[in-house]
Amino acid sequence: MEKFKGLDEEKQQKILDASLKEFAEHGYEKASTNRIVKEAGIGKGMLFYYFTSKKDLYEYLTEYSLDFTVDKYFQRVDTSETDFIERLKKTAQVKMEAQMENKNVFNFLGTFMLSPGADMPPHIQKKYEHMLEMGNRMIYEGIDLSLFRDDVDVEKAFRLIRWSIEGYQNELLHKLEGQNIAHVDFAPYWDEFYEYLDILKKSFYKKREWEQ
Amino acid sequence: MEKFKGLDEEKQQKILDASLKEFAEHGYEKASTNRIVKEAGIGKGMLFYYFTSKKDLYEYLTEYSLDFTVDKYFQRVDTSETDFIERLKKTAQVKMEAQMENKNVFNFLGTFMLSPGADMPPHIQKKYEHMLEMGNRMIYEGIDLSLFRDDVDVEKAFRLIRWSIEGYQNELLHKLEGQNIAHVDFAPYWDEFYEYLDILKKSFYKKREWEQ
């Protein structure tokens, strides 16, 4: 595993990509080390030279993904923004950037979170819990509640807004499936996304005086 | 396959349940006929006595699930209701009833719809398209648009509301995962659900005169 870290970035990334993809697509049990080495373009032996076992590889990937998510996503969200919807807007942008930088990490972590940590070593479980907590703070901490209408439960409004945004993101992801993400022009989708956010503001926020 | 239909209901259902579950959990390729026969409590030979092959079984299940969904779900939704949110409320109730009656069908069809019909015989593809169209009509046809606020695009409001409801349902499903569905008291969840619907009405519908 120290062996692996000594490789040049490019080769490391190729192996990480192949592995993340394989585990994301098939889950731990049914993921195939044979397919991984073929996809990564290395001999079978090397994988078990870098990592002692399939499980060892999987744990390395998990830790790598958690670190990546915290560094490139959670840590970059501007939590000084107190307008809930505006913060979600910025969150979405940062998330998209991180996703462009490494699509596979998100797919991998997605499947991991469906049945988390079953028998992960404690230090990884700690990291995972830390990430969850950080994600929560990133979204909810320091929000200006006075922007919301007085006649709805703010907690519930939070959730409705979050579900709406997740719904849009999922539908977009599904629509763009199969296309080469790098070649897609996202501008019109951002515009559309902002329109949805405007509607959410009109709907869940107080009417402000200067609007007629 | 006519052999299969001659079986008593109970045995048929046991085989259907085992098969739907297996395919839903593992997908077509990785589903195991051995696990199916074990779960269904029949000998290996019988499965291939009833169905000529794994593929034949899969196609039968698909058709069965499509028919079930149309009969027990889509056909039972009251489309005379013109209030969008009210209709969704009724839809959710009918869906829940159908889901209680046969949980496996919904899981199976869920995975099927992710990569639909690849090489299904035409009559099944037809059925699938018919179902999709029916689902669309069931949700959107004959809705009273005048209830919605004038300052938001109704199309977008439709989607936001649908995403919200799907978000709630998914979260609930996730929360109840592992519990025996039959023993859960759903009353409080319905109440909570209605509260969310009320908020959606307040947010996306016009303020009506008789409300202060």
Added chain:
DNA sequence: ATTTCTGTTGACCACCCTGGTCGACAGGGA
């Protein structure tokens, strides 16, 4: 020039599981 070290390969291992077959057999009717 020789030995040692570090990477690297893919054939190979024992094992497991696959979809599907088939001979054996049970029991009811003719």
Added chain:
DNA sequence: TCCCTGTCGACCAGGGTGGTCAACAGAAAT
């Protein structure tokens, strides 16, 4: 006694599994 209809599960060839290892390449060290 002989079918016929169901029913079973041992069995088949084939393919995939995670992991090993003898062989080798080339650079570094002796």
